[in-house]
Amino acid sequence: MPAVEATTPTIRKTALNAVHRQMGAKMVEFNGWDMPVEYPCAGGIIAEHNAVRNGVGIFDVSHMGDIRLQGPQALAAVQHISMNDASRLAVGQAQYSALLYPQGTFVDDVIVHRLGEDDYLLVINAGTREKDFNWVRDNTRQFNCKVENLSDDFTQIAIQGPKGVNLLQKLTDADLGVVKFYWVTRGTVCGLRNILIARTGYTAEDGFEIYVPTDEATSAMVWNKVLEAGKEFGVVPCGLGARNTLRLEGKLPLYGHEISDTINVWEAGLDRFCKMEKPEFVGRDALLKAKSQALKRTLVGLEMVERGIARDGYKVLDDGGQEIGYVTSGSFAPFLKKNIALAYVPPQFSNLGSNVKVEIRGQGVKAQVVPTPFYKRPKKQ
Amino acid sequence: MTYPTDFKYTKEHEWIKASGNTATIGITHYAQESLGDIVFVDLPKPGAEMTAGKTFGSVESVKAVSDLYAPASGTVTEVNGELATAPEKVNKDAHGSWMVKIALKNPGEVNSLLSAADYEKFVAEEGGH
Numbered sequence: 001m002p003a004v005e006a007t008t009p010t011i012r013k014t015a016l017n018a019v020h021r022q023m024g025a026k027m028v029e030f031n032g033w034d035m036p037v038e039y040p041c042a043g044g045i046i047a048e049h050n051a052v053r054n055g056v057g058i059f060d061v062s063h064m065g066d067i068r069l070q071g072p073q074a075l076a077a078v079q080h081i082s083m084n085d086a087s088r089l090a091v092g093q094a095q096y097s098a099l100l101y102p103q104g105t106f107v108d109d110v111i112v113h114r115l116g117e118d119d120y121l122l123v124i125n126a127g128t129r130e131k132d133f134n135w136v137r138d139n140t141r142q143f144n145c146k147v148e149n150l151s152d153d154f155t156q157i158a159i160q161g162p163k164g165v166n167l168l169q170k171l172t173d174a175d176l177g178v179v180k181f182y183w184v185t186r187g188t189v190c191g192l193r194n195i196l197i198a199r200t201g202y203t204a205e206d207g208f209e210i211y212v213p214t215d216e217a218t219s220a221m222v223w224n225k226v227l228e229a230g231k232e233f234g235v236v237p238c239g240l241g242a243r244n245t246l247r248l249e250g251k252l253p254l255y256g257h258e259i260s261d262t263i264n265v266w267e268a269g270l271d272r273f274c275k276m277e278k279p280e281f282v283g284r285d286a287l288l289k290a291k292s293q294a295l296k297r298t299l300v301g302l303e304m305v306e307r308g309i310a311r312d313g314y315k316v317l318d319d320g321g322q323e324i325g326y327v328t329s330g331s332f333a334p335f336l337k338k339n340i341a342l343a344y345v346p347p348q349f350s351n352l353g354s355n356v357k358v359e360i361r362g363q364g365v366k367a368q369v370v371p372t373p374f375y376k377r378p379k380k381q
Numbered sequence: 382m383t384y385p386t387d388f389k390y391t392k393e394h395e396w397i398k399a400s401g402n403t404a405t406i407g408i409t410h411y412a413q414e415s416l417g418d419i420v421f422v423d424l425p426k427p428g429a430e431m432t433a434g435k436t437f438g439s440v441e442s443v444k445a446v447s448d449l450y451a452p453a454s455g456t457v458t459e460v461n462g463e464l465a466t467a468p469e470k471v472n473k474d475a476h477g478s479w480m481v482k483i484a485l486k487n488p489g490e491v492n493s494l495l496s497a498a499d500y501e502k503f504v505a506e507e508g509g510h
């Protein structure tokens with residue numbers, strides 16, 4: 001009989017946990033959190049996914065963490081610990097960025113929001129909350145700024161899809177029409193004053209993320225009002241299953257898959273978010289050195305040519321059956337109705353149209369390198 | 382959901398309907414519900430041998446891959462080709478969407494499987510309700 005574990009880690013719950021359960025969501029453990037993976041009442045992952053592409057869906061993303069840096073040297077601190085150039089941010093603007101180890105690999109990817117003159121909010125992944133906070137704190141000690149872990153201070157609700165703006169506008173006095181993608185504003189939402197509203201998301205779709213107080217009653221009130229207000233747009237609650245397929249179609253990286261502490265920025269293809277013209281940031285020296293050397297592997301998009309679904313961790317083979325790389329994320333893509341995957345392969349296999357195979361249950365199944373992102377949202381007319 | 386009483390069931394959530402020396406096999410309503418949207422069904426070819434308790438194929442939802450376990454031993458005589466292009470049929474009608482037909486090696490083997498009532502009891506316990 002296996003030994004009884006001395007400590008059973010407690011599973012964390014968001015303030016909306018009871019609401020999800022009441023709605024009959026299928027719950028799973030994700031990075032130590034008890035989270036909805038799909039809502040049968042919404043029709044399941046495929047229906048949820050397509051609701052976001054065509055209309056609007058809402059997600060409880062309160063498991064995401066938040067770190068605030070405030071003070072005279074907040075910008076200098078953010079510049080030191082992140083690879084994008086935060087000095088370009090106007091107050092109210094946000095950017096995709098990443099925290100790097102000295103070797104140029106990922107601590108995590110983040111969204112940096114500039115909330116005020118010397119006030120920055122980093123939104124980080126659930127599974128890396130403690131690691132990220134400790135890392136940020138330890139690497140910003142030399143700066144005159146306060147570093148706070150606000151991860152448990154917000155219920156974060158993502159309202160995603162082309163109709164998201166119409167939905168949220170019904171519930172707020174803030175003029176969302178003037179808030180551009182990757183900008184933030186504040187306004188009264190569902191009667192709650194001074195709520196942070198960010199036009200951000202993880203679905204490759206237009207949308208918003210709102211940060212409301214974390215008590216259960218308020219969180220449930222907002223969640224229910226959003227669902228009610230969204231009825232005319234066909235809103236559905238969405239779980240982590242759809243969140244994953246949506247981000248995969250849009251080639252948005254997931255920590256532990258496309259990015260990790262062993263993968264560097266160049267390999268992940270996130271060059272455009274890494275500002276080497278910045279004189280200094282953690283990881284820059286290693287990245288400079290890596291830039292002068294040939295890449296050993298690079299992230300590509302694959303589409304299955306033969307029947308089969310590539311899954312995370314499956315081997316990628318060359319035409320002759322030799323192992324050349326591995327799949328980081330793979331799934332049936334509900335909107336594109338294709339079997340797609342992201343994979344690391346040596347650069348010589350990364351040309352569009354390159355033929356490779358994915359090993360599925362011992363069989364090499366044909367796949368092809370295709371352009372990414374797999375899905376790009378249509379431009380507004 | 383009612384489970385047909387002329388089927389037998391496994392704890393791995395397959396159903397089998399035997400008739401003389403032949404049998405039809407699929408997955409249960411409970412299985413399709415747990416899996417969610419089914420997007421891929423991988424089945425053996427006619428002529429393949431199946432061994433009771435061993436995997437004979439797999440079924441994939443958006444999220445996960447699940448193995449199919451043979452409820453009984455035998456030789457595949459027919460495969461439901463419709464599921465290659467329309468795997469979602471299993472979600473719509475799990476007990477009507479058969480996967481393979483087999484020639485039973487030992488027809489008596491089927492008798493030891495779960496009855497509809499036993500299976501319902503089993504999933505009620507497994508579901509924790």
